[in-house]
Amino acid sequence: MKLLATTNGGLESIAAAEICDLVDGDASVHHRGVLEFDADVEDVYELHYRSRTLHRLMAVVADGTVAELEDVYALTARSSIPDRLPNEEFGVVGTRHGSHEFTSVDVAERVGQATIDAYRDATGTRLPVDLDDPTVRLEAYLYDDRFTLAVDLTGESLHKRPYRICEHDAPVRATLAYSMLEIAGWTSDESLVDPMAGSATIPTEAALAATEAVPRPDLDPAFDALPGYDGERFRRLRDDHTEKSPTLDIEAREKRKRWRHCARVNREAAGVEDGFEIVEADAREASIDADCVVSNLPFGIRTGTDLRELYGAFVDRLREGDVGRLVALTTKPNLIPIEPTVRYDIPYGRLDAAIVVWEP
Known part of the structure; x- marks a missing residue:
């Protein structure tokens, strides 16, 4: 069909x-x-x-x-x-x-x-x-x-992950977060850092993907009602799905205490308490060594931050460190002082945004 x-x-x-x-x-x-x-x-x-x-x-x-x-x-x-x-x-x-x-x-x-x-x-x-x-x-x-x-066939959208209990003011959609990890080519044996993690959607999606956990275990499509579908078989296949337990090197960095608390709440709700570390760090100051850096960069006037200064200092830390790949989402790509190797232009609500890829 x-x-x-x-x-x-x-x-x-x-x-x-x-x-x-x-x-x-x-x-x-x-x-x-x-x-x-x-x-x-x-x-x-x-x-x-x-x-x-x-x-x-x-x-x-x-x-x-x-x-x-x-x-x-x-x-x-x-x-x-x-x-x-x-x-x-x-x-x-x-x-x-x-x-x-x-x-x-x-x-x-x-x-x-x-x-x-x-x-x-x-x-x-x-x-x-x-x-x-x-x-x-x-x-x-x-x-x-x-x-x-x-x-x-689906009903409630698959992107509505049940672990999203405590949300950032500007959370990245879970499916978009995972797509960024795919763009980065991140694998579970590589180190991953999100230097501006907010409520930790990107690290959580990485940990869930690495363990092959079902992303919507609470989903209840209309398979019991629709002709030609079997709701019981769907639930049995989902419940019989086997997860993995890899050792991961993932770090969620966030300077604000409020969002670190949210990240811990969501990490526990996702069942990946051992999947990544949550640490206090300022992306403008903290050094970075990682195979992949994937982040939803702050944007907009509500951040109370000079975005050009923030992005510039962040890129300085990337250049000084040992970083394999950067994948960053922003509505202000022109403020990032790099020449991206790949760029994806996407809608972000009512805003135009871009995912930029950079390999130092």
């Missing part, structure tokens, strides 16, 4: 590589932040308990070209959607890009009506609608003339 997977925009290649590694899927970009690939039900289960870069998985039920709004209705009505939905509340989210004489809301409405009509024709039953908290959500994408309709 054809699947869609959402991920961090601009980092589709990182997610595609993970899909290939986990289930041998050959993923391509459907549109920014969304991949498409072929997989089977067992792959769906595995990605839900092992993926660290994906946010949501969806099963495609319709895919084709449309010229006008009523083509959206027709394509939905002709799809296999009556066989793919339970007799439970459903809702539709519409996303439209391009030049059209109608809105995303119009797309969602026509998909919803076609779904109700097709299900009633096939079963004699009218599907209930719940736009706020449906059992099953449909995602309708219209990009120029390509229309794709998919059933959401």
Whole structure:
């Protein structure tokens, strides 16, 4: 079957590589932040308990070209959607890009009506609608003339890690943190330092990945309700997954006591108390020796810090130390006094950001 997977925009290649590694899927970009690939039900289960870069998985039920709004209705009505939905509340989210004489809301409405009509024709039953908290959500994408309709399999996004109990004012998304580790090429036998760790999302993701721990052990997709899926089998596969216990050299540095406390709380919640050290250190002053330095650099006026001075002093410490690779996320890449070897431009909320890679 054809699947869609959402991920961090601009980092589709990182997610595609993970899909290939986990289930041998050959993923391509459907549109920014969304991949498409072929997989089977067992792959769906595995990605839900092992993926660290994906946010949501969806099963495609319709895919084709449309010229006008009523083509959206027709394509939905002709799809296999009556066989793919339970007799439970459903809702539709519409996303439209391009030049059209109608809105995303119009797309969602026509998909919803076609779904109700097709299900009633096939079963004699009218599907209930719940736009706020449906059992099953449909995602309708219209990009120029390509229309794709998919059933959401995941529910709550995979990026919402349960260990995130105590959060920094500007926390990095867990899937983005892990993607940065992948960009760095970090492996569990290398030393890793996050010199501005905040509440320690990057070190925590590193420790979880090294131990091969399930990133969302609390996840409860709608596999019990969706036709063709087996919730009990998913839970059994997840619970039978084997973790590792490597010896790690990971250090989370943070100068503020408040965030060091948060880091300890999150480390314990993640079950990786022995996975990394949390130390008091100022990135402008502390020397750095590490195979990989991966960090979400502070930015914005709320830091109360001269960013140019901070970034400059930090890079001075990198140059003085013995560092193999730097991977840094910032909305102010022009303030970092280095020439990056690779740069990934990504959206960061409503801001434009970049992940820069530097090998001294």
